[in-house]
Amino acid sequence: MTPEELIKRIKERFEVEIYTSQTKTLHPRERIWIEVSRNDFKELMKYFQEIDPHAQFSIIIGEDRGDHLSATYHLELFCENSPSLSVAVITSCPKEDPKIPSLGDVFPSSVPYERENQEFLGIIFEGIPDPRRLFLPDDFPEGIYPLRLDEKGITPEMVKNAGHPYKIKKEGSK
Amino acid sequence: MNVLCTTVGLIAIYLYVSFVSLVWDGLDRRLVARMQRRVGPPLLQPFYDFLKLVSKESIIPRDSNKMFEASPILALAASITLLAYTPIGFGPILATKGDVLVFIYLLALIAFIRVIGAVSSGSPYAQIGAQREVIMLASREAPMMLGLFAILWRLAKLDVERPFSLETLYQHNIWEIGTPLTIVGSLVLLIVFVFWLASEIEVGYFNIPEAETEVAEGPMAEYSGRHLALFKLSNSLKEYASASLVVAMFFPWGLSQYLGISGIEAMLVDLVFHTIKVFMILFVSMSLFRAITGRLRVTQAVNLFWSRILSASIIGAILLVIDILGVIG
Amino acid sequence: MNSRIEYWVKIPIGPIHPALEEPEKFIITLDGERIIHVDIKLGYNLRGLEWIAMRRNYIQLLYLVERICGICSFSHNHTYTRAVEEMAGIEVPERAEYIRAIIGELERIHSHLLNLGVVGHAIGYDTVLHLSWLARERVMDILEAIGGNRVNYAMNTIGGVRRDIEEKHKRMILEMIRYYREEVMPKVEEIFLYDPTVEARLRDAGVIPKRIALEYSAQGPTARGSGIKKDVRYNEQLGVYPELGIRPITPKEFTGVIKGDVFDRMVVRVGELWQSMEIIEKAFDQMPEDKIKTFSKDNVALAKLKKAEGAGIGRYEAPRGETIHYVRANPGTDGPAKWKAREPTFPNLFAVARALVGEQLADVPVAIASIDPCLSCTDRVAIIDSKTGKKKVLTEKDLLKASIEKTKEINPNIKAKPEAVGGICGGVRL
Numbered sequence: 038m039t040p041e042e043l044i045k046r047i048k049e050r051f052e053v054e055i056y057t058s059q060t061k062t063l064h065p066r067e068r069i070w071i072e073v074s075r076n077d078f079k080e081l082m083k084y085f086q087e088i089d090p091h092a093q094f095s096i097i098i099g100e101d102r103g104d105h106l107s108a109t110y111h112l113e114l115f116c117e118n119s120p121s122l123s124v125a126v127i128t129s130c131p132k133e134d135p136k137i138p139s140l141g142d143v144f145p146s147s148v149p150y151e152r153e154n155q156e157f158l159g160i161i162f163e164g165i166p167d168p169r170r171l172f173l174p175d176d177f178p179e180g181i182y183p184l185r186l187d188e189k190g191i192t193p194e195m196v197k198n199a200g201h202p203y204k205i206k207k208e209g210s211k
Numbered sequence: 212m213n214v215l216c217t218t219v220g221l222i223a224i225y226l227y228v229s230f231v232s233l234v235w236d237g238l239d240r241r242l243v244a245r246m247q248r249r250v251g252p253p254l255l256q257p258f259y260d261f262l263k264l265v266s267k268e269s270i271i272p273r274d275s276n277k278m279f280e281a282s283p284i285l286a287l288a289a290s291i292t293l294l295a296y297t298p299i300g301f302g303p304i305l306a307t308k309g310d311v312l313v314f315i316y317l318l319a320l321i322a323f324i325r326v327i328g329a330v331s332s333g334s335p336y337a338q339i340g341a342q343r344e345v346i347m348l349a350s351r352e353a354p355m356m357l358g359l360f361a362i363l364w365r366l367a368k369l370d371v372e373r374p375f376s377l378e379t380l381y382q383h384n385i386w387e388i389g390t391p392l393t394i395v396g397s398l399v400l401l402i403v404f405v406f407w408l409a410s411e412i413e414v415g416y417f418n419i420p421e422a423e424t425e426v427a428e429g430p431m432a433e434y435s436g437r438h439l440a441l442f443k444l445s446n447s448l449k450e451y452a453s454a455s456l457v458v459a460m461f462f463p464w465g466l467s468q469y470l471g472i473s474g475i476e477a478m479l480v481d482l483v484f485h486t487i488k489v490f491m492i493l494f495v496s497m498s499l500f501r502a503i504t505g506r507l508r509v510t511q512a513v514n515l516f517w518s519r520i521l522s523a524s525i526i527g528a529i530l531l532v533i534d535i536l537g538v539i540g
Numbered sequence: 541m542n543s544r545i546e547y548w549v550k551i552p553i554g555p556i557h558p559a560l561e562e563p564e565k566f567i568i569t570l571d572g573e574r575i576i577h578v579d580i581k582l583g584y585n586l587r588g589l590e591w592i593a594m595r596r597n598y599i600q601l602l603y604l605v606e607r608i609c610g611i612c613s614f615s616h617n618h619t620y621t622r623a624v625e626e627m628a629g630i631e632v633p634e635r636a637e638y639i640r641a642i643i644g645e646l647e648r649i650h651s652h653l654l655n656l657g658v659v660g661h662a663i664g665y666d667t668v669l670h671l672s673w674l675a676r677e678r679v680m681d682i683l684e685a686i687g688g689n690r691v692n693y694a695m696n697t698i699g700g701v702r703r704d705i706e707e708k709h710k711r712m713i714l715e716m717i718r719y720y721r722e723e724v725m726p727k728v729e730e731i732f733l734y735d736p737t738v739e740a741r742l743r744d745a746g747v748i749p750k751r752i753a754l755e756y757s758a759q760g761p762t763a764r765g766s767g768i769k770k771d772v773r774y775n776e777q778l779g780v781y782p783e784l785g786i787r788p789i790t791p792k793e794f795t796g797v798i799k800g801d802v803f804d805r806m807v808v809r810v811g812e813l814w815q816s817m818e819i820i821e822k823a824f825d826q827m828p829e830d831k832i833k834t835f836s837k838d839n840v841a842l843a844k845l846k847k848a849e850g851a852g853i854g855r856y857e858a859p860r861g862e863t864i865h866y867v868r869a870n871p872g873t874d875g876p877a878k879w880k881a882r883e884p885t886f887p888n889l890f891a892v893a894r895a896l897v898g899e900q901l902a903d904v905p906v907a908i909a910s911i912d913p914c915l916s917c918t919d920r921v922a923i924i925d926s927k928t929g930k931k932k933v934l935t936e937k938d939l940l941k942a943s944i945e946k947t948k949e950i951n952p953n954i955k956a957k958p959e960a961v962g963g964i965c966g967g968v969r970l
């Protein structure tokens with residue numbers, strides 16, 4: 038399937054903004070960028086899996102764009118072909134209501150990335166099967182999202198358990 | 212007088228074997244290093260290690276119980292006792308009628324004390340290491356005992372005063388019978404015993420209980436300082452004692468009778484010659500084996516023992532038995 | 541069911557464990573020796589790179605991404621430059637592409653030899669570790685001769701490479717390839733394809749079936765070992781790789797079967813060693829004489845990048861699998877608005893954790909070692925000093941003072957007294 042065909046098929050089903058980019062290397066490489074609202078987002082991702090059941094999920098790039106949060110999902114379709122199709126799907130949510138549907142049931146490999154973005158940017162992925170923290174420690178204060186641009190950091194009152202790890206008393210010990 | 216003699220003798224042997232077995236550890240590390248194209252540590256590194264560990268603070272885990280501290284001492288005590296029943300170029304110091312049973316019993320006891328210490332430490336790694344140690348113990352004992360008793364039975368037919376004692380091994384040896392059946396049977400059993408020795412000192416294929424990358428030294432995971440030093444020493448003694456058994460069974464010849472000396476000098480010469488033979492068998496079973504193999508999974512090792520080594524042991528024993536029956540008939 | 545749960549043991553493998561080179565934590569639930577469940581906790585190595593990146597310009601970021609990881613330093617650097625080049629539409633001279641390919645393959649050789657040794661160590665076969673690392677010294681020496689460093693060669697720059705490969709380097713590399721072909725590879729094949737111990741331990745251990753590898757988007761040798769013909773250099777038609785005849789290597793070509801176990805992953809690595817050597821030789825044959833970078837000076841590149849808009853994605857097949865970098869321009873400034881990297885270990889870890897369920901505890905170290913985990917790559921984002929929770933701004937003077945003190949401590953004879961260039965280091969607050 039060529040990029041043009043893919044764009045045509047997606048345009049038929051969804052109202053999305055699609056543009057392509059090309060590298061200036063010896064073998065120009067085309068990437069498809071799709072901007073989609075978060076309501077259509079999950080349907081679109083399911084449609085990708087219909088097109089290629091072995092679509093490879095690479096990354097979620099969460100960004101703080103000032104007034105809203107955006108998440109870019111990169112997919113590789115037909116991963117055994119040369120060239121394969123490289124698709125980046127961009128969806129966004131306002132900061133007051135930072136919710137994006139989770140892809141845990143479509144692409145199981147997306148869960149770790151969702152956990153990462155959840156703790157660093159505070160994007161809430163609705164229906165995520167495993168909402169625990171992945172990178173940050175479990176006693177990291179709630180509601181602090183380190184990679185948001187307006188984040189002010191941790192106040193001294195939030196700090197607990199500071200000190201030498203051996204000297205912290207275990208619960209129930211003598 | 213006799214008691215005094217025995218005590219002094221045991222202490223002397225204990226000091227000698229501690230020294231020699233630690234020298235062997237250093238030699239082994241250097242030999243393996245050369246095989247791996249490294250330089251390796253100094254020859255006396257095990258002594259430095261031992262002295263340093265002794266001078267270090269021993270950390271006792273919060274969840275451990277009394278046996279955690281007691282077991283290194285018990286293990287060393289059991290190893291020293293084991294030396295009294297070990298053939299070292301001549302019959303054991305405390306030679307009795309059935310000392311071979313005491314020998315096997317003490318060898319297993321050291322492993323059990325390690326297991327008790329590991330279970331008492333409260334560490335999950337040590338628990339898993341202990342499980343593996345018990346599994347390995349159960350699988351390696353059967354072929355070893357079968358082989359040992361088959362050989363002793365064959366020797367008992369040669370008119371000895373105290374059958375089934377380790378002294379017998381120095382009065383007669385298995386090769387002097389000379390019939391083809393005994394020679395083939397003994398060779399098969401020799402292979403069995405080389406594997407048994409490797410698993411007894413846990414190297415190569417059988418470095419399973421103490422697997423460093425899997426269970427972080429297993430039973431030894433929580434030990435440090437003095438306690439670890441005692442365990443290391445007891446392990447070295449055990450290494451020497453178990454290799455001594457193999458040497459006494461298959462290569463018992465001494466030098467003294469050829470040199471025509473007797474008394475205490477003969478014992479010293481035999482002891483030194485015995486040590487050299489121990490080093491050689493340990494070189495095959497420990498250094499070489501360690502350098503050319505990796506660790507098996509515990510299921511594979513158990514499988515190896517029960518399917519291959521036990522059947523080899525049975526074949527060897529059957530050959531000897533046929534020979535005995537032929538002699539009687 | 542409840543009565544059985546009592547026998548389950550939870551074992552933490554990590555954060556610090558002899559089987560792991562870097563801190564990570566696998567919480568393994570065991571029933572005897574059989575694994576019931578594997579849970580992963582990361583973040584013991586968080587360095588806040590994404591946060592730091594917001595304060596760097598494009599050229600400075602080049603050196604930051606190189607220091608994500610010691611083994612794949614070239615891969616990160618390369619991927620990042622590709623992302624920036626894609627974003628700003630910069631062309632790269634053909635010779636530079638060939639040099640990139642050569643250094644990339646040299647790095648692949650050293651990374652794979654490292655991993656062969658690590659897997660040997662994980663199964664207690666230390667001789668393999670020592671001998672393969674001895675062989676690896678040769679390629680490290682070459683990389684040092686070309687780049688000036690054993691680890692961070694700093695070869696890439698935006699729009700080309702920083703150093704040319706000269707005739708003497710070419711001779712050294714070809715000599716090295718002959719040494720590997722004749723002396724190292726036969727031994728490596730002997731060990732990893734035919735040795736009975738290695739086969740007993742690696743066959744049927746840590747099996748990742750093709751279905752799980754696809755579902756969890758496994759990358760690199762982990763995916764190819766399961767029979768997925770996926771290699772970013774091939775899929776992406778990266779640089780000059782199509783001219784060099786790149787194709788994904790699967791164990792089928794060597795052993796005829798694909799099981800997706802640790803053995804197969806090692807077979808793929810052995811095959812890639814052969815392939816890398818072929819690629820280097822072909823690259824030397826085809827390399828044209830040309831300039832090696834588009835911009836003569838870094839400030840010219842920065843001036844061009846200031847006008848850039850949009851975003852770029854760079855993808856490259858690092859020795860462990862697909863590395864992907866994303867850069868979004870911040871028009872009018874010389875630094876990006878957002879930079880993000882994803883490393884192959886991240887998806888591979890979750891794939892292997894899924895695959896370990898039902899296996900034995902003894903397989904955990906080999907299975908983990910077989911994906912060649914690079915945890916310093918995987919953990920990279922955090923900002924806060926965990927002890928005090930306060931941010932502390934160190935000026936260049938403070939850092940210089942601290943480093944002079946440390947040097948004095950190590951060697952009191954050193955007399956030199958470096959001076960601070962100014963409160964600002966390269967235009968960026970440290």
